[in-house]
Amino acid sequence: xxxxxxxxxxxxxxxxxxxxxxxxxxxxxxxxxxxxxxxxxxxxxxxxxxxxxxxxxxxxxxxxxxxxxxxxxxxxxxxxxxxxxxxxxxxxxxxxxxxxxxxxxxxxxxxxxxxxxxxxxxxxxxxxxxxxxxxxxxxxxxxxxxxxxxxxxxxxxxxxxxxxxxxxxxxxxxxxxxxxxxxxxxxxxxxxxxxxxxxxxxxxxxxxxxxxxxxxxxxxxxxxxxxxxxxxxxxxxxxxxxxxxxxxxxxxxxxxxxxxxxxxxxxxxxxxxxxxxxxxxxxxxxxxxxxxxxxxxxxxxxxxxxxxxxxxxxxxxxxxxxxxxxxxxxxxxxxxxxxxxxxxxxxxxxxxxxxxxxxxxxxx
Amino acid sequence: xxxxxxxxxxxxxxxxxxxxxxxxxxxxxxxxxxxxxxxxxxxxxxxxxxxxxxxxxxxxxxxxxxxxxxxxxxxxxxxxxxxxxxxxxxxxxxxxxxxxxxxxxxxxxxxxxxxxxxxxxxxxxxxxxxxxxxxxxxxxxxxxxxxxxxxxxxxxxxxxxxxxxxxxxxxxxxxxxxxxxxxxxxxxxxxxxxxxxxxxxxxxxxxxxxxxxxxxxxxxxxxxxxxxxxxxxxxxxxxxxxxxxxxxxxxxxxxxxxxxxxxxxxxxxxxxxxxxxxxxxxxxxxxxxxxxxxxxxxxxxxxxxx
Numbered sequence: 192x193x194x195x196x197x198x199x200x201x202x203x204x205x206x207x208x209x210x211x212x213x214x215x216x217x218x219x220x221x222x223x224x225x226x227x228x229x230x231x232x233x234x235x236x237x238x239x240x241x242x243x244x245x246x247x248x249x250x251x252x253x254x255x256x257x258x259x260x261x262x263x264x265x266x267x268x269x270x271x272x273x274x275x276x277x278x279x280x281x282x283x284x285x286x287x288x289x290x291x292x293x294x295x296x297x298x299x300x301x302x303x304x305x306x307x308x309x310x311x312x313x314x315x316x317x318x319x320x321x322x323x324x325x326x327x328x329x330x331x332x333x334x335x336x337x338x339x340x341x342x343x344x345x346x347x348x349x350x351x352x353x354x355x356x357x358x359x360x361x362x363x364x365x366x367x368x369x370x371x372x373x374x375x376x377x378x379x380x381x382x383x384x385x386x387x388x389x390x391x392x393x394x395x396x397x398x399x400x401x402x403x404x405x406x407x408x409x410x411x412x413x414x415x416x417x418x419x420x421x422x423x424x425x426x427x428x429x430x431x432x433x434x435x436x437x438x439x440x441x442x443x444x445x446x447x448x449x450x451x452x453x454x455x456x457x458x459x460x461x462x463x464x465x466x467x468x469x470x471x472x473x474x475x476x477x478x479x480x481x482x483x484x485x486x487x488x489x490x491x492x493x494x495x496x497x498x499x500x501x502x503x504x505x506x507x508x509x510x511x512x513x514x515x516x517x518x519x520x521x522x523x524x525x526x527x528x529x530x531x532x533x534x535x536x537x538x539x540x541x542x543x544x545x546x547x548x549x550x551x552x553x554x555x
Numbered sequence: 556x557x558x559x560x561x562x563x564x565x566x567x568x569x570x571x572x573x574x575x576x577x578x579x580x581x582x583x584x585x586x587x588x589x590x591x592x593x594x595x596x597x598x599x600x601x602x603x604x605x606x607x608x609x610x611x612x613x614x615x616x617x618x619x620x621x622x623x624x625x626x627x628x629x630x631x632x633x634x635x636x637x638x639x640x641x642x643x644x645x646x647x648x649x650x651x652x653x654x655x656x657x658x659x660x661x662x663x664x665x666x667x668x669x670x671x672x673x674x675x676x677x678x679x680x681x682x683x684x685x686x687x688x689x690x691x692x693x694x695x696x697x698x699x700x701x702x703x704x705x706x707x708x709x710x711x712x713x714x715x716x717x718x719x720x721x722x723x724x725x726x727x728x729x730x731x732x733x734x735x736x737x738x739x740x741x742x743x744x745x746x747x748x749x750x751x752x753x754x755x756x757x758x759x760x761x762x763x764x765x766x767x768x769x770x771x772x773x774x775x776x777x778x779x780x781x782x783x784x785x786x787x788x789x790x791x792x793x794x795x796x797x798x799x800x801x802x803x804x805x806x807x808x809x810x811x812x813x814x815x816x817x818x819x820x821x822x823x824x825x826x827x828x829x830x831x832x833x834x835x836x837x838x839x840x841x842x843x844x845x846x847x848x849x850x851x852x853x854x855x856x857x858x859x860x861x
Binding site: 341350 | 641
């Protein structure tokens with residue numbers, strides 16, 4: 192069972208090759224799954240990874256899905272570096288959507304330029320507030336943020352459910368639990384005629400270099416990372432662990448909340464129960480597969496968006512349930528975690544074993 | 556008055572049962588030094604496997620299917636964290652995400668199918684004890700299985716050599732290894748036992764409690780079970796109490812909806828999750844006390860021979 196031995200130096204090659212190998216292994220496992228289901232793997236891969244990119248609409252959808260994933264993952268990665276495990280970005284996203292939708296609903300009928308900017312601000316605020324709740328619970332009560340962020344996600348789901356089936360339900364609509372459709376001034380502008388891609392993508396385009404600058408240039412980010420890697424050293428240097436928790440959770444909450452506003456005022460156009468297809472959870476995988484690096488996250492965000500798109504396409508043309516994209520996400524994370532071990536370890540070699548046993552024999 | 560309380564208490568125990576199974580399983584895994592955040596996913600896999608089994612061969616077979624499927628679902632986690640020494644939090648999370656996907660994928664075939672469930676069985680003599688009898692001993696047999704599991708675990712952990720070895724592995728794997736105990740094999744066993752119990756808890760939900768398959772039907776109970784282990788300070792008796800407390804919270808919230816309390820039902824539904832947070836606040840506040848009960852090697856990989 193002792194399969195591994197430590198490397199003398201961690202392998203730079205494995206550090207970079209890790210994600211591609213994990214993707215390859217996921218594809219292999221996926222073909223096995225397709226074979227079991229009696230779907231020809233090559234056709235399945237075509238439907239999953241090529242077909243969605245053959246049309247302009249496909250590329251627009253890819254960007255539309257990748258944008259919130261990348262944005263949320265940037266915030267999460269900051270926390271993961273500091274070993275603050277916020278796994279409730281889904282709840283922060285929903286609260287962001289709730290806050291942003293509140294602005295849209297109460298200004299309905301107005302036609303003012305400030306409505307959309309207000310919604311963006313409200314979304315950021317909602318997500319940041321929801322995240323800071325967990326930060327407060329962690330710093331004042333030592334309550335584990337993994338569990339509190341997740342529990343708050345369930346609470347957020349019920350708050351959303353209450354609002355759309357009660358006070359914010361569309362009075363003119365059917366009995367469905369959903370709000371009114373937002374007016375034009377409460378929506379992001381489509382960038383191209385007939386495509387759903389909208390101007391909210393600029394938020395992500397601006398955020399990525401900002402995060403890159405923050406992570407690679409700022410002393411604050413350095414403090415955060417040291418706090419994660421060597422808490423004792425961070426304490427010795429006088430870096431506050433408390434502020435690390437606050438920064439991590441407020442910023443990751445803020446990006447998730449922004450993504451929620453982008454969804455509500457973008458492709459969805461109203462507040463509904465099914466507002467997010469699990470972006471908050473998928474972003475965890477995006478951050479991990481992207482090596483917690485701002486540029487890596489862009490690449491992995493595009494990949495996960497493609498898995499989402501492929502899942503939808505496979506649902507339509509191959510009658511596979513869309514849950515298959517969750518399955519692939521789980522596999523991808525499994526394989527990456529497995530491959531990552533080989534950055535610092537390698538397989539134990541048989542020769543070494545014999546050497547060791549002969550040494551033991553000599554000692555005896 | 557008492558007549559109206561008894562059904563509420565009976566329902567409380569029924570609602571607590573999946574938490575008892577999953578919580579006790581996680582407790583054993585954590586005692587061995589491994590924290591598995593995949594409980595939610597393993598419960599879902601157990602739930603869907605249990606439903607499939609029950610549909611063809613009856614409820615008892617379904618429950619067995621659930622336990623076996625849960626143990627199998629724990630294997631990738633065990634391999635990653637034990638044989639490869641991967642990060643336990645991330646591997647557990649991967650298990651949960653994988654479990655959500657796999658169960659939804661398989662469960663598509665079972666949507667809108669129903670199961671007969673399981674009839675309560677009144678244990679002769681015991682069930683005629685006033686108040687306690689009807690509450691504790693007119694349940695479904697699976698609830699009795701939960702009592703049995705609790706009694707066995709409490710006894711094993713406190714009184715037997717097995718319990719001592721498990722605790723030694725969790726407190727100081729190096730020392731246990733030096734004495735000659737197979738640390739990794741014991742941890743494999745503990746993690747798979749945790750998976751089997753989570754699977755059983757999930758199967759109980761889908762074959763007896765609901766009994767229906769609904770996507771994501773575990774609805775956070777796996778995560779609540781993980782929180783319960785912290786609440787219980789890694790002690791089986793406190794875990795039972797905690798599970799009943801949460802079971803009671805679920806039932807109370809349903810009762811309140813039934814009585815037409817002037818709070819919207821969605822906000823009442825959030826109560827168990829808010830309660831989990833409150834409990835975590837109270838229990839984690841005293842760092843020293845928490846540290847005292849925490850298995851010392853929890854979450855740390857063990858590589859023999861380093």
